[in-house]
Amino acid sequence: MQVPKHRILLFMSLLLTLAMVLAACPSSGSQSTTESAPATGGGEAASTSEAQGETVTLTIATVNNPDMKVMESLSDRFESAHPNIKLEWVVLPENELRARVTTDTATGAASFDVVTVGTFEVPIWGANGWIHSIDDLMSQYPDQVQPNYDLDDLLPAVREGLSNEGTLYALPFYAESSFTMYNKAMFDEAGLEMPEQPTWEQIREFACAIHDPDNGRYGIVLRGLPGWGQVMAPLTTVVNTFGGRWFDMDWNPQLTSPEWIQAVTFYRDLMLDCGAPGVTGIGFTEALNLMSQGQAAIWVDATVAAGFLANSEVGPNMAYALAPVGPVPKGNAWLWSWALAIPSTAAHPAEALQFITWATSKDYIELVAAEKGWAAVPPGTRKSTYERQEYLEAAPFAELVLKSILSANPKDATRDPVPYTGIQYVAIPEFQGIGTDVSQYIAEALSGRTSVEEALQKAQEATLQAMQDAGYIQ
Structure with a gap:
């Protein structure tokens, strides 16, 4: 390489x-x-x-x-x-x-x-x-x-x-890898049952059913903090499972595709409607704190968090499921x-x-x-x-963690063919800068300062310029 x-x-x-x-x-x-x-x-x-x-x-x-x-x-x-x-x-x-x-x-x-x-x-x-x-x-x-x-x-x-x-x-x-962590006590109280393989639509239904911000209980917490390894990690898996990809086989950016618009809109609406406030300030740490303090019902994120939660005050109430899927049943769990x-x-x-x-x-x-x-x-x-x-x-999460790691495939994470490997990132040197820039535009949409379409258009233009400068596109 x-x-x-x-x-x-x-x-x-x-x-x-x-x-x-x-x-x-x-x-x-x-x-x-x-x-x-x-x-x-x-x-x-x-x-x-x-x-x-x-x-x-x-x-x-x-x-x-x-x-x-x-x-x-x-x-x-x-x-x-x-x-x-x-x-x-x-x-x-x-x-x-x-x-x-x-x-x-x-x-x-x-x-x-x-x-x-x-x-x-x-x-x-x-x-x-x-x-x-x-x-x-x-x-x-x-x-x-x-x-x-x-x-x-x-x-x-x-x-x-x-x-x-x-x-x-x-x-x-x-x-x-990544998977779904949820507070089973909250689910039992609401009369809900999490399947081993939830869909993103089911996650939204569950989160909104439990969401009670007046009493300090949020249906879901997800990363929104800018950074290629922060918000773009979980969001890219959502894009994958909604049928999207970062680039086509000629390295042309695909950020204004219908799949990207659908995925980012879904992610934004889920957090704004049924998630913790201050979304663009929530990274892994902040989400972990909310979940471990019993303030959130669902968290889709890194499997390593399960061990941290097990030793927190909500440990006895925690349960786990596979990472949610969208219309495309792959690319939903990272490695x-x-x-x-x-x-x-x-x-x-x-x-x-x-x-x-x-x-x-x-x-x-x-x-x-x-x-x-x-x-x-x-x-x-x-x-x-x-x-x-x-x-x-x-x-108790160990076997599901291992299953998620073993099933994650960086060489086959998208519906359409791509010239790169990676699930929650694109394995090229330029992605560190590209992903960080794109995350800033995404944050504008997540906070409501701009529309999803406008944010993705800016992200598309910035990514296209970066790929041209790097020589991928003539």
């Missing part, structure tokens, strides 16, 4: 601008603290620095969601087992993390030894030499790999999403992994490898289970996690 040089240069230029203008918006809520406990799962292999008697500091950039905060809180176990390695954390909201890490990595600024990236970035960055090949590092520094790491235990779909042409470029910290990668400019790649194989290992999962409970372990990465009876009993 080698990207043409002129596109790389354009991409880097856009990133520098993007880093300055993106607003901060958290990916997930904060709910972890560091607790004292014996070192567990730290690994026994001596690092290069330890062998030489040196102390090195690894700077780690990550997103401020609960799973990553748990990792930060437990990282003293790693430092205890490796006294010559010190960890410094840069924990950022999702949009800010994306902009800073992408700009830093693409320009070779060398600010970080470990970066948190996703399935969108990894294949592109790996192809262009911005991050190390994990396969190469493991061969070069076999003693720095967490004992019994077991690459073959990684779920194949997740491993493939973090690879380019068969080479692995990052290790998955957690992986997710994503937050992963740990090592920039090619990292000063201490051997020590960085030791840390990321610790943080993504079976031993780390056991550590989280011991400290936080099995429902809180990072989901979606390892076959062995879904073979543990303790996990299946503690996480």
Whole structure:
């Protein structure tokens, strides 16, 4: 997947601008603290620095969601087992993390030894030499790999999403699909029953039946916060299942198609009629907070949220179903992994490898289970996690999460053929800028400042210009 040089240069230029203008918006809520406990799962292999008697500091950039905060809180176990390695954390909201890490990595600024990236970035960055090949590092520094790491235990779909042409470029910290989360107590009170595979029309009926804003209860909460990884993630799955696509086979944008208009209109009306207020300020974190506090009945979003909700005050009331479908029964559930990668400019790649194989290992999962409970372990990465009876009993959502991950197909997510892969994004470098721009126009429609048709016309024009500038369209 080698990207043409002129596109790389354009991409880097856009990133520098993007880093300055993106607003901060958290990916997930904060709910972890560091607790004292014996070192567990730290690994026994001596690092290069330890062998030489040196102390090195690894700077780690990550997103401020609960799973990553748990990792930060437990990282003293790693430092205890490796006294010559010190960890410094840069924990950022999702949009800010994306902009800073992408700009830093693409320009070779060398600010970080470990970066948190996703399935969108990894294949592109790996192809262009911005991050190390994990396969190469493991061969070069076999003693720095967490004992019994077991690459073959990684779920194949997740491993493939973090690879380019068969080479692995990052290790998955957690992986997710998307599905429907709902408060069964509210459903029972309203005499409603959620099917395992709901349609979007059914979701609207349920949400509006329960909606009671005068008493602080909203029928549904969905992301509306601008950002290609915020509102555009769930909205693109709605577009898919309504029959739409980002581009035709000649890379012509399709944002003014009837399918896009229908999907965005449906999404807007659902949130305005039966959803939480302040929609354009709601990202993953805000939606999680509303759901976990019992203020919303339905939430369609990342499956990783199920573990967070299980440990909240509404945990006993939570139930789950597959992601809703529209007229087209595919493209409705996404596939994503937050992963740990090592920039090619990292000063201490051997020590960085030791840390990321610790943080993504079976031993780390056991550590989280011991400290936080099995429902809180990072989901979606390892076959062995879904073979543990303790996990299946503690996480009633586990089997549905696995089913959603295994059924998501980034190579077949649209009704009509497309020249790209991806479900909730388009796997080309330019999409980070395009998706962010489009999300700003979408936000204008969601807030009622403009019509859906006008917003999509502006989005179409901006996307067409970007694709022409990048050389996709002559």
